Amino acid sequence: MRWTATLCSTLLVVMSMTRLACDSASGQMADDAANRFVGMWRLVSITTNGEVNPDRGPHPTGFIVYDKSGNMAVQIMPDRNRPKYAGAQPTPEEAKAALIGYTAYFGTYTVDVQAGTVTHYRKGNINPGAIANVVRRYEFVGENRVILNPVENPANKLTWDRVN
Numbered sequence: 001m002r003w004t005a006t007l008c009s010t011l012l013v014v015m016s017m018t019r020l021a022c023d024s025a026s027g028q029m030a031d032d033a034a035n036r037f038v039g040m041w042r043l044v045s046i047t048t049n050g051e052v053n054p055d056r057g058p059h060p061t062g063f064i065v066y067d068k069s070g071n072m073a074v075q076i077m078p079d080r081n082r083p084k085y086a087g088a089q090p091t092p093e094e095a096k097a098a099l100i101g102y103t104a105y106f107g108t109y110t111v112d113v114q115a116g117t118v119t120h121y122r123k124g125n126i127n128p129g130a131i132a133n134v135v136r137r138y139e140f141v142g143e144n145r146v147i148l149n150p151v152e153n154p155a156n157k158l159t160w161d162r163v164n
Helices: 002-037 092-099
Strands: 039-048 061-066 071-077 103-112 117-125 133-140 145-150 156-162
Antiparallel strands (some): 039 156, 061 071, 103 117, 117 133, 133 145
């Protein structure tokens, strides 16, 4: 009887230690993935079903920044003709032409390693009607490239290269 109690106690200790090690390892994996995002990234390309998006143009430019405190910001400017304003204030058509294909927002982010996603919690956005939170599937390609695919529009693919 005493031998059984000792065996059960030993098994409980081993199981607890294994659980702690697994929790620690999965926590380390989450930290590693989150740390890989930290820095500034330059937009390489945006495609929709492998094609250029006409609202964005063939070579849109932009940056996305993630910091170690969980803050992020992104700006993407289209590579297409955007006419200058004729006067001090834009006409409705000029304002619309200036904003189509332009992305700008900031907020916080979290990384879910198990799901392979990064979620942006928008606090400010150039588009007042946009959804507050956006989820992106991520794929790191080497050390200095990440591909983000919006979960809400998986046909889109944004490729970013690390700047620093």
